Amino acid sequence: MSTVVFLEHHGDELLKSSLGVLSKAATLGDEVAGVVVGSNVRGLAEGAGKFGAAKVYVADDGQLEAPLPQPRVDVLAQLVRDQGVDTVLFANSVLAADVAAGLAARLDAGLNWDLVDLVQRDGKLVGKRPALQDTVYVDVGWTSEPRLALFRSGSFDPNETGGSAQVEDLPVSLEDFSTTARMVDQAHEESTGPSIEDADVIVAGGRGLGGPENFTLVEELAKALGGAVGATRAVVDAGWYPYAAQVGQTGKTVSPKLYIAAGISGAIQHKVGMQASGVIIAINKDPNAPIFEFSDLGVVADVHEVVPKLTELVRARKTS
């Protein structure tokens, strides 16, 4: 088996979710390679050896600086063809999903997405995909090579095992149509305060809070629990809370030990960003809110009453 993991980066860091997939792939037996695509990314490549890559391919070119999918498809397609790669793995993100699907079409290859695990069974690779709101786990496979797989973000933790990777440069030759989309502005909002991706406890607020002023309830509880504050896309779009706190498909994917959802209905957009959390507690006055379907404890109640009371109780306990 010849496996390559697409290692996505942001700024000068490889994404944790990509490194998690790399660590997972390294446990499946054969040698695993990573691939880093960007501009001035050679330094990043060397660091991937610690997480299980025997080799890291690097496509380093000014044309690859912007995080756009199509030039990456060109690079990966050539890598798969030249090196006879039979398996390419991705950790899901807006960018990685587009790269994986473009590559599937280019190579006429099977892509299984939203996987949470990958195992070897009777010499075959089998992916695990939760379906129908995670009520069914589907075992999926591939009928031909190369096999492409896109994993849910946060499915695997990176495992630092030491070791160093051999770095190999890739030729960069791009298709005409791949460079017609151009990044004209990358207005990234940098996060301030504790990063919610590393927090053990997250208290998140949604529309059920009623207004931006009520985010203080969430902040107080987060503070009492020593955690960070999260928010849904709906409230970020409404300007109640900064984008850096957004949890969900187009925000952060988090997996804290404890996730408290206050006034959050549990739309799929939000769910995919937090469903890997250890313990989920939902407080919502709508008994039919979808969030209750994937909560460990569901509280049908008004957040404005329960959250401040809970904050008091937690504080009282800590000072007693």
Add this chain to the structure above:
Amino acid sequence: MKIAVCVKQVPEGTRRIDPETKRLDRSGEGALNPFDANAVEEALRLKDAGGAGEIVLVSMGPAKAQDALRKALAMGADRAVLVSDEGAAGADLVSTSAVLAKALERESAELILFGQQANDSDGAVLWAAVADRLRLPVVSQASEITHSDGKLTVKRQTEFGYDVIEAPTPAVIAVSDAINEPRYPSLKGIMGAKSKPQETVSLSDLGVDGAEPRTEVYALNDPPPRGESRKIDDDGNAAQAVLDFLLEKRLV
């Protein structure tokens, strides 16, 4: 501007997987994938802004998917093309993208729109595969689209913030569900939809041999246990109940 909107019929209500075929049971009532309504709405908005153009729906599915297409026609799309063929049942991403690309080639639209995902399979990748087959630029998670002089300016939302991306037409764009609030069809729209052209084409009409999937399903299993899920109503002691739960789980 001529705009093609790729839409999908999804099963209405509770969904189940047929244990025999291991495919999603599509026998019941069908609905328009709700995320596709955002793409239809955006097409209508861009058509209004541009003053002229045609909106054609392109779909692949069983014959009765025409019902779901009629809902999008009632919103204001002009006509619909449905690729419906026994040979396409069980198609996966890569085979679906090949068929859709052929259907889209016939239309030569300047803009091809997708919704952000299908709510039945949670698939959120098809557009990039279609764009690659058509050799067109692609932008996903679009939360704003403007069009002028053959150029599209798209605001893309990612995990890290907003990007602004420019692409020439023709292009493929997948819109986020944050881009707009889809309109409800008016009574006039619903009545008018019945007389709008709805074409059904087969794979051979498109010159496609088959839709051979490259992925397969081996088995359906129960999800790993999540532990007992509890739900309580607030009887005035909810906060205490939550604290007790946190103590039990050693989280405080």
